[in-house]
Amino acid sequence: MFYEPKQECLSNNEKRALQSERLIDTVKRVYENVAPYRAKMDQAGVKPSDIRGIEDIVKLPFTTKKDLRENYPFGMFASPQKDIIRIHASSGTTGKLTVVGYSKADIDLWARCCARGLAAVGATQESVLHVAYGYGLFTGGLGMHYGGELMGLTVVPVSSGNTARQLTLLKDFKADGICCTPSYAVFLADELIKAGFSAKDLNLKWGLFGAEPWTDEMRREIEEKLGLKAYDIYGLSEISGPGVASECEFQRGSHIWDDYFYPEIIDIDTLQPLPIGERGELVFTTLTKEGMPLIRYRTRDITALDDSPCPCGRTGVRLNRIKGRSDDMLIIRGVNVFPSQIESAIINSDERISTHYHIVVDRINNLDTMEIMVELRDDAQIDQIKEIEDIKKKLTSDITSAIGISANVRLVSGGSITRSEGKAKRVTDNRKY
Amino acid sequence: MLVNQIAVFLENRSGRIAEFSRVLSDAGVNIQAMSIADTEEYGILRAITDDNEKSINALRKNGFNASSTxxxxxxxxxxxxxxxxxxxxxxxxxxxxxxxxxxxxxxxxxxxxxxxxxxxxxxxxxxxxxxxxxxxxxxx
Missing domain, CATH: 3.30.70.260 (ACT domain)
Incomplete structure (x- = not known):
């Protein structure tokens, strides 16, 4: 099934011509409208006229999350405010949000990409889609919602949380498809079984899971427990949201909608482009976005591309599974968390605690857990249990407000966290990808 | 007319009190009175020794959080x-x-x-x- 068969199956020549034409326009547009891009290009000695085709993309400077942060909130927008119809945001380092602005055309493009992903897994106008991604600043919920509506599905905007109600609605509304984070899908499946039901009580046939890295083992578990086929969907809010890439029925990696988002893989040390098939950092250039176009944006996701033909007929180059990050960002229950956010909460919380901490991330009963061990200062004046409980309570709430999700805080004696030579190892991630 | 004590933060896991007394024994300090308050996760050990300053120094050197009150x-x-x-x-x-x-x-x-x-x-x-x-x- 295709949503836009012609565009999804462009020949190599057609695609390169389209990508070239769109890149030339985008570069012109950002050079004229976005001061930080103009400054970067001037510094690199590149003019818009130097970009004559998609192969010239390597001449352009990279864009990073730091650029977005330094131009917070709207400094990277290429459209006047009157043309921006939506803002989304995700958490970034130092607690500052990464803000994305969308024009009407951007929202429409995003919805079409999500619709392509839905069609690719077998959704039709008859299908009921249960959207259990969070709705709000997070792009997951609204992205899939608009995609589903555009295709004419019956969309159930459940959002995240309240598992008991999710199960009731899945049974009663007979959803054909579901989308949420893969870890939540496993959690939901286990709750279903705990409540005395099984996949037979549901009508699910397919699910689109993304917003965090997952494994083939998880895929098999979700498929078995929920009685559906589980597909990977990739996206990030900076580029638009979910649906930058999506798997087809053959489950051989996610097809990037590369008529809109041009992917490159670069070596993280030399920053040079790598040949297709080699693993490195994924970089995206948006080819038609108006509100906030991004040029060679470093996603920090580590993966490889695959351009071998896919039996489905789509020509979008495929993304292998994400194998980690080139920075220290953690994705916990679908939420981006930077250790530096936790660190600044620790530093400002109480003078009796030190700056030595260690974060342990795990996946227990298929839900991400985070424990943060923090050392007390050697000379902390503490002689009552209540003082410890108060320090812990305040620190827990400071961390929750800094990162937006809850963590289990444990105070430990000074010196009990292993000191490392050189760069401190702040995080132990016991989850398996 | 006051009595000075040491207060030590302990994580509630096995061997911590033994470790506490080993450190004071090695420092040649005599424990004269002691009491412990605890929760599931933490404990506070309070003690009076014949040399509280020496005790605190020895404890801090050995990774304990100790203070005096x-x-x-x-x-x-x-x-x-x-x-x-x-x-x-x-x-x-x-x-x-x-x-x-x-x-x-x-x-x-x-x-x-x-x-x-x-x-x-x-x-x-x-x-x-x-x-x-x-x-x-x-x-x-």
């Missing part, structure tokens, strides 16, 4: 009603006790009670006015 101490006769008499005075004076512990030396016919209060001086003077026998570090 002054307590009000008084001795009572070793018979029924003696402790109530003092607590009743404090209650009437609206003095709140953070925690309390006591010890008795076999060579003496009295017990020593130590209390943590917000206002050491004020508490000590009220007790003295009521004829309670305050003690200092030397009693140990």
């Amino acid at each position: 002054d307590l009000v101490g008084f001795s009572v006769e070793d018979k029924p009603g003696e402790m109530f008499k003092v607590l009743d005075i404090l209650e009437k004076a609206k003095i709140n006790i953070g925690y309390l512990y006591s010890f008795a030396k076999s060579s003496k016919k009295s017990a020593v009670i130590l209390i943590k209060v917000d206002d050491n001086e004020g508490t000590a003077s009220i007790l003295a006015q009521n004829g309670i026998n305050l003690v200092d570090q030397d009693i140990l």
